[in-house]
Every structure is written in C-alpha cells, then in structure tokens.
Amino acid sequence: MTNPIKKRLFAYFLLSASCFLIFTDTAFAMHISEGILPLPWAGLWFLIALPFLIKGVVDIKKKAKENASFKPLLGLMAAVIFVISCMPVPVPTAGTCSHPAGTGISAILVGPVMSIFITSIALLIQALFLAHGGFTTWGADIVSMGVGGSFAAYFAFKILRGLKANLFISGFIAGVLADWVTYIITSFELALALHGTKPLGPLFTAILAAFIPTQLPLGILEGFLTAGMIVFVSKRRPDILAALGVIKETALSKNKGAIARWVVILFSLGLSVSSARAENKWSGVDESVVEKVAQEHGRSALTPFINTDQGDLLLFVFLLAGVFGGFVLGYLWRKLFVEKDGLKHDTGTIQR
C-alpha cells in the first residue's frame, strides 16, 4: 500500500471513528438501523436469511415432536439472548457502553441453526420495542448477527473442543469470533448498500475502522462473557450442558467405567492376598529372600521398633489411614469426580 493511500485511510478511520463515538452515546451498533438499507438490498438480505429461518422452523418442529420442552427452551433462550444483549458493557477505549451480541452463547448451547432462529426473534423484539435494528433491515441483521455470529462461534467451539481445549478457552474464542464476524459482515452489508458508484473496498475499510474502537475490545469482553458463562454453568449445573449436548456423557461414563474396573481389580487383589496370607501359602520377599540370605551370613532379624503384631495396633493404624483417606477423598470428591468431567447427574431430557 502506498503511503498517501495509507495516510488517507488513516484519516478516514479517524474521522469515521470519531463520528461514531461522538454520535453514539451508547454503542448500539450491533444492528443496522431501520431505513439505512435501500429496499433492494433489504430484500436481498432477507432472501438470504430466509432458508436459515425455514430450516430452523422445520428442525424445531421435528425436535418438538421428540421433546415437548424444546419450544419453551428456545423461547427462554431467545429471552436470554435479548437480556444479555441489553447488558451494558463498559468499553474502556471508547469511553462508552456497548452491548454483547449473545449469539456465541446461543450457538454453543443450542447449535447454529436454532441460534439463528432465536436471534431473529430477539432482533424482532429489539426492533419493535427498542428501535435497535428494524423491519426492513431484519434480514441483513439476521445474516450478520445470526448466521455469521452463530456459525463462527459454533465451529470455533467445536474445533477447539475437538483439539482438547478446555471450556474456558473454547468459549472465549467462540465469543470473540461471534462478535467480530458479526461486525465484519455488518460493515460489508453497509458498504455494499452505500458505496454507490465508488469502489467497495475503501468504504468497507472505513466502516470497519469506525467500529474498531468499540468492537475490538467489546469482542474480547464478549469472549470473557461467553467463557465465564460456560464455565459457570459447567461448575454449577453440568447436567444442562450434558442435556444440550455441549459436553459428552461418554466422558463420565468412560471414567466411571475405568474407576469401577480399578476398584474391582484392587479389591480382588486385596482379597486374594489376604486369603493367601491366611493360609500361609505365600511368604513375602523379606522372609523368603532377605531373611534367608541374612541368616546365611550370620545375621538374624532384630525386634521391630514398633511391633505391629502386638495387640490391635495394626488394626488401629489401618483405621487411622482409612479415616484420613476417607476424609481427603470426601473433601476432594467434587474436584476429582464431578468438576473434572463436568458431569454430576443427568436429569435433563433435552437433546440437541
């Protein structure tokens, strides 16, 4: 890029960013406002969004037949997305408040297609009652926030989980991408509609640049929000994540199986050793090797310093070890067997 073009873009960036910050007290720039898109563009974006909505309706009908609580769940999730997208998040670089998209959360919890559907409902209610977004820009907003945000978040989360990343990292990246992809697509939609006879690139860059002061940090904040949510739910109610298919039940069942196998093996070993001892069939290494060699060299065993064969001392030591071990195991039970696998109990019935 030549120097004058760089300078010019920088100047445009400063101008558009300052306009954005001056005129938007609270940055509700997540949606394209009503009236901004010309009718043909509004129609085109709606047509692009339509197949996703139809697919959503078909899938919901199918799932609702299998599980009657699926529709209420989606309704409530749409309400959650609405409420989360109304949470004011302070953006330090802009000195203003903005709001998260929330699509990262919904995509992780209910999958991308359902997430698009519930995002469209949240957008409709926002357009109607808060004048954020609009009816004619509904399709464009669904494409940017619903389609772009949901798919970016969903695939990021799935790929990272597949690569064995923990819930926090996966949730964080999903949240960040959901936000940033939404803004990139929003900028593209605006630039397409507004560039007129001029080239698309500079206007797209300028609009994108205008969003940077708020959206760059906001995306990171949204990442923390998504990660915080998923970790919180996995600690408090892992059954929800299991029921929604976010974490797999097989992880716990595998672990439970392994633990059970080890318990059985150790128990059977203990039983066989004790029965062998009782019948004096086996003697230990000390008796059969060490004692024998020592006696050959004229050395005999000394009386033990603490003789556990006297009275019930051995039994008492075992009792103490049992109490201590039981206390430690009980104290760390959640960390060892619940939080680690993210599954406590499975009471949910909803499957994605």
Add this chain to the structure above:
Amino acid sequence: MIRELFSDSFALKENYLTGIDARIKLPFIIAAMCVCVSCLKGALPLTIAAAVFCFLGSIKIPLRVMLARVSAPLGIAIMVVFLQVFFSGKSPIIKIQLFGHTLVGYKEGLELGLLILCRVIGSVSLIIFLSMTTSLDKLLAAARYFKVPATAVEITMLAYRYIFMLFEDVSIVRQAQKMRLGYSSPLKSLRSMGELAGAAVIKAYDQSLAIQEAMMLRGYKERMIYSSAPPYTRKDFVAAAIFSAVLSALLLIAHYSV
C-alpha cells in the same frame, strides 16, 4: 425509563389508535416503510415522521420516550451521513486537513446522506407508532392471520413473556454481585458478568422445564390453540380507508415534488 421504553404499556391503554385492528395496521405500516426506504426525496419520510409524532402526541405518549427511541438509530444514521459525504459524489463542498491529508466532502454525498437520515427518521417513527399502539399479542395474532408459521409465533410469545422475568432475575443477581463488590475491579467485573450470564442460562433452562410441565397439565399438545380472528369492525374499515388515503396522498406529493 427502560421499562417505559421497552414494555408495551402504552399499547395496552384504551384509545382510538390502539383500538384499530393489528391486521389493518401491520400491512399499512410495512407499506409505508417500503415507501420510506425507496423514496428519493427526504420530505416524504419527514412528513410521515411528523404525522406519526402528532398522532402519538394525541394519545399522550411522552416526547422523551419517543426521542429516546429515535436516538439510537439516529446515531448510526449520522455516522452514515459522514461516510457518505466523504465517499460519494463529485462536486466538492468542503475540504478538511487531517494529518497531512486533505479529505474532500462532496455535495452529492451530503444529499444522499441526508436522504438516508430522513429515511431512518421516517421508518423508525413508523416502528414506534406500531409498538406504541399495538401490543405484541395482537401483533402475533395478526401474524398468525397472515400465515406466519405457528412455531415462530409461539416461540416469540414465550420469549416476550419471559424477558421481563429474566430481567428481574438478572437485576437481582447483578445487585447482589454489586453489593458483594463483584464489580470493584475490571477483572472481577468480567467474572461477575460471565456468572450473571450463566445464572440467566440456568434460570432459563429450569423455567423451560417448568413451563413444559405446566403446559402439558393444561392440555398442550405440540402447538398452542389460537382462537379464530375476530371480524373486522366498522372502525377498522374507516381506519383502512384513512390510511390508504394518507399513503396515496403522500405518494402523489412525493411523485410531483421530484
């Protein structure tokens, strides 16, 4: 203020505008919006906005509520005006020196930007009119009448019904977090916000199971039962005639003023 802005409390009051059937209002509002966003002169959307604010004023909707609703989209629209000034057109009207480079603002860009601004004002005022005079349940009933899928209507109804409940719960948790210094540092704020979102998800999930049980007990089977749409009244026909006349007159004025 947020309650006034968000809830449909104004739409639940009895007056001559709320009395008009949503099946009449909805198509006219959408038609007027299409006219707004496709018009080539700013006068038409501004006239529509002025008419809407007069109508809403007549049913005592506070001006501050209307302005608060318009302010957010206006912010974005003004940004678009600035972008248009510097990116569209051929006839320079302004030159700004910025970091050694001259930015040129164009007349055609300014005109286009102002047209977009007018379109935003007109369209947003129509949305405000719809939301201030029609409750969501009436709008959704109208949507069902126009064959919008029942699943979509049902989920929208549920979402709207539980938004207020979730708002209450989230406010309580947020207040409790604040009391326990959950927002005393940036790091704590991040953690608290994540937990707040998590608490909302848990609440929503539990509530969805409770709703399902309650609905089953009340005989719900896969879909809600809707009563048949009430017949149109004489008032609705009068309103339809007036809306048609106003829209036609505005279109004619716009056509001849070009």
